[in-house]
Amino acid sequence: MSIPPLESRGKEEITNHQLKELKKLLLHVSKNSPFYKRHFEKYNIDIESINSIEALRNIPPTDKSHLQAYQRDFWCVEPAEIVEYCNTSGTEGAAVTIPLTDGDLRRLSYNEAISLACTGGDKNEIYQLTTTLDRQFMAGLAYALGARELGAGMIRVGPGLPQLQWKTILEVKPTALIVVPSFLIKLIEYAEAEGIDFRNSSVKKAICIGEPIRKNDLFFNALGEKITSKWDIELYSTYASTEMAAAFTECSAGKGGHLHPELLIAEILDDRNQPVPAGTVGELTVTTLGVEAMPLLRFKTGDMCALLEESCSCGRNTSRVSPVVGRKNQLIKYKGTTCYPPAIFDLLDNDTGISYYQVLASADQYGNDVLTIRYSASINYERRGLADKFKALLRVTPELVEMPESKILELIYTRTSRKPVKFIDNRR
Incomplete structure (x- = not known):
């Protein structure tokens, strides 16, 4: 055609x-x-x-x-x-x-x-x-x-x-x-x-x-x-x-x-x-x-x-x-800085030590955004290096939660979702 x-x-x-x-x-x-x-x-x-x-x-x-x-x-x-x-x-x-x-x-x-x-x-x-x-x-x-x-x-x-x-x-x-x-x-x-x-x-x-x-x-x-x-x-x-x-x-x-x-x-x-x-x-x-x-x-x-x-x-x-x-309504405002989830995805995709990840946005008791990164990584992965990368991107470090690869795969590839669930927004 x-x-x-x-x-x-x-x-x-x-x-x-x-x-x-x-x-x-x-x-x-x-x-x-x-x-x-x-x-x-x-x-x-x-x-x-x-x-x-x-x-x-x-x-x-x-x-x-x-x-x-x-x-x-x-x-x-x-x-x-x-x-x-x-x-x-x-x-x-x-x-x-x-x-x-x-x-x-x-x-x-x-x-x-x-x-x-x-x-x-x-x-x-x-x-x-x-x-x-x-x-x-x-x-x-x-x-x-x-x-x-x-x-x-x-x-x-x-x-x-x-x-x-x-x-x-x-x-x-x-x-x-x-x-x-x-x-x-x-x-x-x-x-x-x-x-x-x-x-x-x-x-x-x-x-x-x-x-x-x-x-x-x-x-x-x-x-x-x-x-x-x-x-x-x-x-x-x-x-x-x-x-x-x-x-x-x-x-x-x-x-x-x-x-x-x-x-x-x-x-x-x-x-x-x-x-x-x-x-x-x-x-x-x-x-x-x-x-x-x-x-x-x-x-x-x-x-x-x-x-x-x-x-x-x-x-x-x-x-x-x-x-x-x-997404317009997914803009994250975290401790004085703002970004959209794709910028976080790019940082994590660029880290060869991380195999899979999921980004979670939630709110604290005052309505402020809270950012959590769930991830699986290779053996002897330097978590401090990941924190430093986030400081360079966001000037602050989100909560970093390392998980077994099998567990995080269950969270990303759910039976009810048509595509990978890389971002969860629990603020609303």
Whole structure:
């Protein structure tokens, strides 16, 4: 699949297409969404006055709390039109059910096909899916649908043990893995222990999901470096959310995840819901285009990142999103310093003596943030060195709790979670 025509066209043509689709969306939700009917009345929104993408800013944003409180009022179709129900992970409050029509499934399939194509995928690719397809997980469904639309092969192994993953790799010979990056480390460690020649296996690339592999400067973070130092495969970063039913995926240039403008309008907003300059970190806010069952207008994702506008060498003329700095509501304020969990992850991933870890944020009796690091480490690990690293990053040392590897693996890879639980927020 080549670059979608719209993505290689000029900025003006892309904007005109988005405006046309936006007008369809406004009409759709004004007729069919109880929530948006009330929203428009409350803020005196005349949809006929929205005649530019910039005018969209007249509509106050929504966020996950609105979806949790008024879930079915966002639905725009009758139950008979819904063919699939997905939901969010529920890691931040109640899970939200996302209904999809047959048209929404086609949109989801198209999104993932062009996203996989962005990584160089075509009909000759064979993907090994290491994430679940069950438990109403939209991403797993999207990968399977997208690979099929691309004409590629798909092996639905799911979140199995490294032994099962390698058995399948050696037998079927997939060319690409769809995988959480930290699980790649487990696959490498298993291959090294079992004498598997993983460097000469059929796998040439990994579509990385659920965790960042790049820093804000777009170079690999410690996790990305750790993987590529051991295994010379291509790593492609992706960013997506269930609510927007679309993805931002890197091309081979590795300069941020490309926006698919026929599927989304993207904004970056500050704390006052005002747009920030290109390249400035703020909260990613999306408007879904072409969604029938549960479209969203100016939905604040909670993810902090930047929009990159300069041209990309791949030929796409679309905006790109930078790596996610962190979740807005996960900002840690600890003894006079602030940081997002990914900065802590990078420090720990960069420590070769630490095998696994989990970051825990809690609150003391006065409501102040308390930071605890649970970790497993090699024999004779110098704990003092870890404390010094945290002093350099945060100027203070969190509570450090060393645990047996088997115990911490139970905490990270829970049966109920779709991806590794590296951060737990008990402050709320």
